[in-house]
Structure formats: structure tokens, C-alpha cells
Amino acid sequence: MFALILCLLIPRFELLTAVGGRRELQHGAIALAPEPDREQVVGAVSGAAEACGVHAGMRLGEAMARCPELRLVAADPARAVAAWESVLVRLEAIGAAVESGRPGEAYFETAGLRRLYGGHLEGVLARTRKAIRAPARLGVAPSRFCSFAAAGRARPRRAARIVPAGAERAFLAPLPVGLLRARKEATTLPRSRSADLPTVLERVGIRTLGELGALSADEVADRFGRTGLRARELALGRDTPLAPRSAGERLVERIDLPDATSGVQLERMLELLIDRLLARRERRGRVFRKLGLGARFVEQGTWRREVTLRQATAERERLRLVLTPKLAELPAPIEQLRLEVVSLGPAIGEQLSFRRPGERERRRRLHEALRQTRVSIGSEALLRVLEVDPSSRIPERRAVLTPFIYGEREAAVRPTHITLGCRRSRPDIPSDAEAGE
Amino acid sequence: MTRHLYRPRLVTVQPNDHGGPAVVGRSEVVAIREQWLVEDRWWTAHPLRRRYFEVTLVDGADRVVFRDRESGRWFSQKGA
Numbered sequence: 001m002f003a004l005i006l007c008l009l010i011p012r013f014e015l016l017t018a019v020g021g022r023r024e025l026q027h028g029a030i031a032l033a034p035e036p037d038r039e040q041v042v043g044a045v046s047g048a049a050e051a052c053g054v055h056a057g058m059r060l061g062e063a064m065a066r067c068p069e070l071r072l073v074a075a076d077p078a079r080a081v082a083a084w085e086s087v088l089v090r091l092e093a094i095g096a097a098v099e100s101g102r103p104g105e106a107y108f109e110t111a112g113l114r115r116l117y118g119g120h121l122e123g124v125l126a127r128t129r130k131a132i133r134a135p136a137r138l139g140v141a142p143s144r145f146c147s148f149a150a151a152g153r154a155r156p157r158r159a160a161r162i163v164p165a166g167a168e169r170a171f172l173a174p175l176p177v178g179l180l181r182a183r184k185e186a187t188t189l190p191r192s193r194s195a196d197l198p199t200v201l202e203r204v205g206i207r208t209l210g211e212l213g214a215l216s217a218d219e220v221a222d223r224f225g226r227t228g229l230r231a232r233e234l235a236l237g238r239d240t241p242l243a244p245r246s247a248g249e250r251l252v253e254r255i256d257l258p259d260a261t262s263g264v265q266l267e268r269m270l271e272l273l274i275d276r277l278l279a280r281r282e283r284r285g286r287v288f289r290k291l292g293l294g295a296r297f298v299e300q301g302t303w304r305r306e307v308t309l310r311q312a313t314a315e316r317e318r319l320r321l322v323l324t325p326k327l328a329e330l331p332a333p334i335e336q337l338r339l340e341v342v343s344l345g346p347a348i349g350e351q352l353s354f355r356r357p358g359e360r361e362r363r364r365r366l367h368e369a370l371r372q373t374r375v376s377i378g379s380e381a382l383l384r385v386l387e388v389d390p391s392s393r394i395p396e397r398r399a400v401l402t403p404f405i406y407g408e409r410e411a412a413v414r415p416t417h418i419t420l421g422c423r424r425s426r427p428d429i430p431s432d433a434e435a436g437e
Numbered sequence: 438m439t440r441h442l443y444r445p446r447l448v449t450v451q452p453n454d455h456g457g458p459a460v461v462g463r464s465e466v467v468a469i470r471e472q473w474l475v476e477d478r479w480w481t482a483h484p485l486r487r488r489y490f491e492v493t494l495v496d497g498a499d500r501v502v503f504r505d506r507e508s509g510r511w512f513s514q515k516g517a
Contacts (some may be wrong), residue, residue: 385442393475394485395443395516 007147013104015044033072078302097244143239168237173210186231209235254338290343312345443516450511464494
């Protein structure tokens with residue numbers, strides 16, 4: 001028996017949640033408006049907007065140019081996350097180990113559930129439909145991407161689309177390359193800010209996943225790099241294994257704010273929420289790994305940011321230091337602030353000492369911080385200031401920036417400073433020759 | 438990848454009658470606090486000759502600029 005992955009898809013879930021009961025918005029070309037402090041691209045779009053050539057992730061200016069009658073709806077991320085969380089909890093209640101990257105899309109393996117529900121796939125599908133209580137599309141296939149494509153071809157409230165093992169490539173072949181937009185790692189081209197991989201593929205005449213899969217890996221790597229190779233793998237029906245979340249308790253604290261709460265007052269409210277979360281009995285001594293900070297605006301809409309802690313902790317001061325800067329990103333007055341635990345760490349976290357940590361411990365922490373910074377920002381992000389001629393009368397001869405390489409051998413090197421490098425080019429910096437050297 | 442710290446950055450300067458900076462970028466110079474001359478590599482084909490000025494701008498900022506006497510161009514520099 002082959003392992004089959006079930007994809008549960010509710011297209012435009014965030015858009016539907018944001019529209020809510022506003023019937024006047026349920027028809028016509030609508031799209032989720034970009035968040036004020038984020039990249040100015042539209043979110044999920046309606047079918048009518050799609051028919052005009054607008055798709056999620058398109059720049060706002062281009063979307064409005066393609067579809068002048070497009071109406072923008074303020075995003076309500078907190079509501080969407082809460083609604084989707086209830087769906088995931090219901091799926092977990094039937095025994096599914098669920099992976100979900102975004103609201104409206106969930107995956108789980110069916111093999112373990114078959115014995116629970118009649119010993120066949122149809123039993124699992126029927127139980128899933130009963131659990132979610134919403135018109136969802138279901139697709140079943142041997143890989144995640146293929147099951148997503150299958151779910152996209154299924155109809156809501158109708159039979160699931162099932163792709164048997166071995167038929168993935170043939171099933172995916174006639175489908176458009178635009179389907180890759182569901183997977184960011186197979187879409188984003190590092191050197192192109194204006195076009196994503198599917199757009200570029202369409203420009204060069206590759207319109208289907210079959211055409212992409214027919215290209216050799218070398219050709220794809222030469223032209224599109226790692227993103228292209230990832231897209232080719234998906235087009236051939238191969239995908240990474242599922243990484244289900246661990247089902248756990250949901251700890252949420254919220255506080256309604258009086259009018260004109262801002263600045264220091266808001267920080268005090270956040271501290272209060274942190275204290276309340278730390279005091280919850282359900283935590284049972286466990287540390288926080290990932291937190292969600294949300295707010296409801298006075299006018300309309302909500303705001304939400306997730307914060308993954310570099311080191312799982314339950315220390316009040318550390319949590320305050322990490323979360324407080326996020327309050328500065330709030331784009332409008334709010335009437336409610338909420339803090340929730342997205343993921344808990346182990347019961348015994350790293351026990352911090354009352355004493356000042358020793359040299360070795362401080363160095364270990366520094367190296368861990370450097371490793372995480374390099375992973376998240378890039379290999380050239382960390383630079384070391386190396387003094388060359390500190391007493392020179394010519395300032396630019398005193399020190400140079402060199403790559404900071406961490407490791408056992410480098411542990412003995414004491415950097416003067418460590419700085420986060422800026423990879424933007426600076427055309428106004430003259431070369432040494434131009435500077436008269 | 439290695440790059441120098443405090444590299445000079447090209448800046449637009451309007452000189453005054455005495456050859457000192459009167460306007461740096463878009464900011465007027467209200468005071469020249471100090472000036473000095475740096476000469477080096479005069480024995481090579483690419484000598485370095487700079488006249489530095491530490492100035493206070495109208496917005497209160499303190500800047501160090503220099504005029505490269507070989508090319509005649511103005512630069513702003515930190516760390517001087």
C-alpha cells in the first residue's frame with residue numbers, strides 16, 4: 001500500500017474570511033489589499049479578478065492596471081488564522097497529523113487513518129468532510145504538490161480527485177506552470193524583483209509542467225538555479241516529506257484597550273499579556289518557542305505578526321525585548337491586543353544562570369547567534385572588522401571588513417566588531433583609484 | 438570579499454572664495470571647525486594630497502569633507 005497524501009483546499013480562504021457576510025463583495029473582482037507596512041502586492045483574489053489576469057502576489061499597480069474595477073478588501077489575518085485553526089483542530093481530532101503552511105491549505109497522510117475509518121480511503125475522505133464542516137476541495141496523491149494540484153481540480157462538496165501512485169507525472173504534465181505559485185520556494189527568483197519563475201517560464205514558451213519536466217536538470221539549473229530545480233522536481237511529481245505540526249494546546253491572552261492607547265501604555269499592556277501567558281497553568285513549566293502578536297484595529301481589520309524565538313524561553317524580560325519592537329509596526333490605532341502561543345518548547349528549557357555566564361558560555365551563545373543570523377540573512381551577512389593599520393592618517397587604511405567565519409578554529413579569534421553587512425551596491429563610493437590613492 | 442571601512446564618498450560641495458566648503462550636499466556650512474592637510478605617497482606616480490575640513494552644517498550635523506587636490510573632487514569621510 002502506497003502512502004497517499006490528502007490535500008484539503010479551501011481556495012481564497014483569507015479573502016472569504018475578510019469578506020465575511022458582506023454580500024455586496026461576494027461577487028465581482030475583489031482582492032485582499034496589501035498590508036500597510038508590507039510589500040505592496042495583492043493577496044488572494046476572486047475568480048472574477050483572476051479572469052482579468054490578476055493573481056495573488058501581483059504588484060498593486062499592475063493589478064489595478066489589468067483590472068480597473070478591482071475592489072480591495074482589508075485583510076483580516078487574525079480572523080483568518082483563528083478560523084483556520086479551528087479547522088485544523090477538527091482535523092487533528094480525527095487523528096490526522098496535519099501540515100499547514102497557510103490558511104485554506106492542509107495536508108496529512110492517509111495511511112495511518114485508513115484502519116480507523118473502514119480500512120479504505122473513502123472512509124477517510126468521508127470522515128474528513130464530516131469533520132471540517134465547510135465546502136472544501138479534496139485531492140489525494142503520492143506527493144504534496146500533486147495532491148494540491150488534484151485538490152485544485154476537484155469540486156467543492158463533490159468526490160475527491162485521486163491520483164494513484166505512479167501517475168503523478170502524467171497527471172501534472174498538462175497543468176499550467178502558474179500552479180507553482182502555490183510554492184514560494186519554487187517561484188521566487190533571487191535576482192528578479194519584478195517577475196517570478198512561472199512568469200519567466202511563460203515568457204520563454206514553457207507553459208505546462210510537462211514541458212518544464214521535459215527539460216534536463218542541467219538546463220534548468222543553468223538558467224534558473226536552485227528555484228528552477230525545485231520547480232522541476234515538483235513538475236515531475238516529487239516533493240519533500242510532510243512535516244506535520246505537533247498538536248497542542250492553544251494558549252491565548254487578549255486585552256481590550258481604552259481609547260488612545262499608544263507608546264508606553266501599549267508596552268505595559270503587552271507586559272501584562274506576557275505575565276498572563278506565563279501564569280497559565282496549561283503551560284506546565286514549558287518554554288515558548290513561537291508566539292503570535294495580534295491586534296484589532298479601531299476602524300476595521302486586524303494585524304498579526306508571528307515571532308519565532310531564537311532560543312525557546314519563558315523569561316519575561318527576554319519576551320518583552322523580542323515582542324516590544326513589533327508594536328512599532330502597528331499601522332493604525334487598535335482596540336484589542338492579543339498574544340498567543342503558536343508553539344511550545346520542552347518543559348525543561350535552557351536554565352539561565354543567576355551568575356554572569358563565563359567566557360566559554362558567552363562564546364557558545366555568540367556562535368549560535370551568528371549561525372542563525374547567517375542562515376536567515378545570508379552567507380555574506382556577517383563581517384569582521386580587521387584592523388590593518390590603526391594609526392594611519394588615512395582613515396580608509398585603518399581597517400577592513402572581512403567575512404566572519406565561525407567554527408572551532410575561529411573560536412580563538414577575537415573580532416574587534418561584528419557587523420551586519422549590507423549587500424546593496426553603493427555607486428557613490430569611489431574606487432581607491434578614484435579616491436586618489 | 439574584503440572591503441575598506443571609512444571609504445570616502447563622493448559629495449557635492451560648493452566652495453567659498455577661499456577654497457573651503459560653503460555648501461555640502463544641500464546644507465549650508467555655518468562653521469569650519471578645523472582644517473588640515475594630508476600628503477602621502479608623494480614619491481609615487483599616484484600621490485595622495487587631501488585638504489580636510491571639519492564643518493558644522495546648518496542642521497547642526499558635524500561632517501568631515503576633503504578636497505582631493507589631484508582630481509579636484511570633494512569627498513565626505515567618516516573616521517577622519
